[in-house]
Amino acid sequence: MWGWVNENAAAISAVASVATLLIWAIYLQMLFSGFREGRRAKILINRGGSPTLDGHCLVANMSAKAIFIDAVLLDFNVKTETGREHFSYSLSNLTFDDDSVSDPRAKLFQGPLDAAEHLDLGTFRALIEKMSPPDFDRFETIEDINITIVATYTSEDRPVAAERVFDIVGDRDELVVSPRRYAASQLRSQRQRRRIERLMRDLHQSERGDGRKKTDGVEAQA
Secondary structure (H helix, E strand, C coil), X not given: CHHHHHHCHXXXXXXXXXXHHHHHHHXXXXXXXXXXXXXXXXXXXXXXXXXXXXXXXXXXXXXXXXXXXXXXXXXXXXXXXXXXXXXXXXXXXXXXXXXXXXXXXXXXXXXXXXXXXXEEEEEXXXXXXXXXXXXXCCHHHEEEEEEEEEEEECCCCCCEEEEEEEEEEEXXXXXXXXXCCCCCEEEXXXXXXXXXXXXXXHHHXXXXXXXXXXXXXXXXXX
């Protein structure tokens, strides 16, 4: 056997070198993946307490470090006789007076959120009522709700964000808020981040008045 080893020493050495290289490549890939995941923000958006409109909208920070919530954006589509109407605005720009809420972040829809910490934004019904025109009670005409969380994470110069769409299904007496996907979508690509930046700029620009139709601080789009 030793003779065979001596005869094939060069080939065995080459195979061992390749195997060692592969092991180091896998190890470095694992290190890089752990480093990248540690630098990535991960924001969860969930429903709790009830599957109906009276259920609460929960936001959790599953990142390795704290985030600062810059804005909570809420969009929903309403079916009308002539088609549909889209409502969109930043909840962080609205006054949400609720003396029963002790956490100021739930009133301002802004503030720091530590790692593994969650924030209760209130019920879906209350969020929609705050966004809707006065005396709005046509909840059964709402097709879906899209909630987007825009935040700042550690040394990131660009915003980090996550969004989740909930469909409104069922009868008027018991409307169910049903998540369209298993989890919130993390908006990490350059294109998605540019879209969030553009959206925030448009919202800030609309506060100055640019001729777009608004209802009670809510931007309405046909």
